[in-house]
Amino acid sequence: MTQEQKFQAKIDEEIRIEPKDWMPEAYRKTLIRQISQHAHSEIVGMLPEGNWITRAPSLRRKVALLAKVQDEAGHGLYLYSAAETLGAERDDMIEDLHSGKAKYSSIFNYPTLTWADIGAIGWLVDGAAIMNQVPLCRCSYGPYARAMVRVCKEESFHQRQGYEIMLTLAKGTEEQKAMAQDALNRWWWPSLMMFGPNDKDSKHTQQSMDWKIKRFTNDELRQRFVDMTVPQAEYLGLTVPDPDIKWNEEEGHYDFGKINWEEFWNVVKGNGPCNKQRIRARKKAYDDGAWVREAAMAYAEKRRKRSEAEAGIKVA
Ligand SMILES: [Fe+2]
Ligand SMILES: [Fe+2]
Numbered sequence: 001m002t003q004e005q006k007f008q009a010k011i012d013e014e015i016r017i018e019p020k021d022w023m024p025e026a027y028r029k030t031l032i033r034q035i036s037q038h039a040h041s042e043i044v045g046m047l048p049e050g051n052w053i054t055r056a057p058s059l060r061r062k063v064a065l066l067a068k069v070q071d072e073a074g075h076g077l078y079l080y081s082a083a084e085t086l087g088a089e090r091d092d093m094i095e096d097l098h099s100g101k102a103k104y105s106s107i108f109n110y111p112t113l114t115w116a117d118i119g120a121i122g123w124l125v126d127g128a129a130i131m132n133q134v135p136l137c138r139c140s141y142g143p144y145a146r147a148m149v150r151v152c153k154e155e156s157f158h159q160r161q162g163y164e165i166m167l168t169l170a171k172g173t174e175e176q177k178a179m180a181q182d183a184l185n186r187w188w189w190p191s192l193m194m195f196g197p198n199d200k201d202s203k204h205t206q207q208s209m210d211w212k213i214k215r216f217t218n219d220e221l222r223q224r225f226v227d228m229t230v231p232q233a234e235y236l237g238l239t240v241p242d243p244d245i246k247w248n249e250e251e252g253h254y255d256f257g258k259i260n261w262e263e264f265w266n267v268v269k270g271n272g273p274c275n276k277q278r279i280r281a282r283k284k285a286y287d288d289g290a291w292v293r294e295a296a297m298a299y300a301e302k303r304r305k306r307s308e309a310e311a312g313i314k315v316a
């Protein structure tokens with residue numbers, strides 16, 4: 001058996017791959033790409049919502065939103081660490097984000113125009129994230145799978161806080177209900193796009209399924225999301241902005257309309273409404289934090305010297 005065959009046999013037997021195990025270069029590269037892009041999405045995802053922390057309508061909403069945005073920072077940090085176990089350097093990953101070489105979830109390139117957007121994001125965007133991430137808890141790569149277990153618990157809190165905001169608005173005044181509907185109109189299609197291209201156009205899917213990085217295809221996950229979300233919209237008394245949504249008795253699924261892939265690729269290429277603004281904000285945060293990194297490095301160096309000096313004394 002070649003090393004590659006042994007590796008695949010482990011995966012087939014559901015044995016986790018750990019950082020020090022042998023792995024094909026392509027497996028390592030695929031995971032670094034996926035995990036770092038996932039980390040970037042968590043970090044960039046803080047921006048559209050962070051924008052509303054100071055304007056949250058009550059102290060309770062503010063506390064919940066603060067906690068949520070802080071969770072996303074934590075998710076980013078777990079994920080950068082998981083990518084580092086594969087030999088990726090944190091500075092290189094950040095550099096690739098800033099230069100536009102690395103992508104992040106395109107949904108965060110849309111603006112948050114009203115408070116209802118915070119509800120819609122929690123409900124739909126975090127809801128879609130859960131659909132994607134629950135199967136990742138069984139990913140073949142150990143550190144990624146383990147990070148996802150905690151991340152998913154926090155995502156389910158995010159989803160509920162979003163849905164509760166929507167519910168409050170939908171049961172409120174006519175104006176509030178209109179705000180909730182408008183937010184659903186703007187976030188629905190980008191949420192469906194979060195699952196990525198259709199299976200026939202997704203070049204990485206088959207290999208990732210064989211390696212058990214992915215457990216379900218983009219279209220399977222998207223369908224599950226639609227099936228879960230349409231009844232939730234009905235409960236809110238809101239209308240999903242797709243005239244083709246229809247329960248298909250034979251299939252046991254909701255049929256839905258065509259996604260505008262031209263818009264998707266356009267945003268991926270950097271031409272969405274907020275791409276430039278998001279990267280500018282990330283770069284500024286990185287530059288403004290330079291003194292923190294320098295201070296941490298200087299402190300680590302001082303401690304190292306001190307412990308060396310103490311060790312020297314003991315030897316003498
Ligand atoms: Fe997250
Ligand atoms: Fe989240």
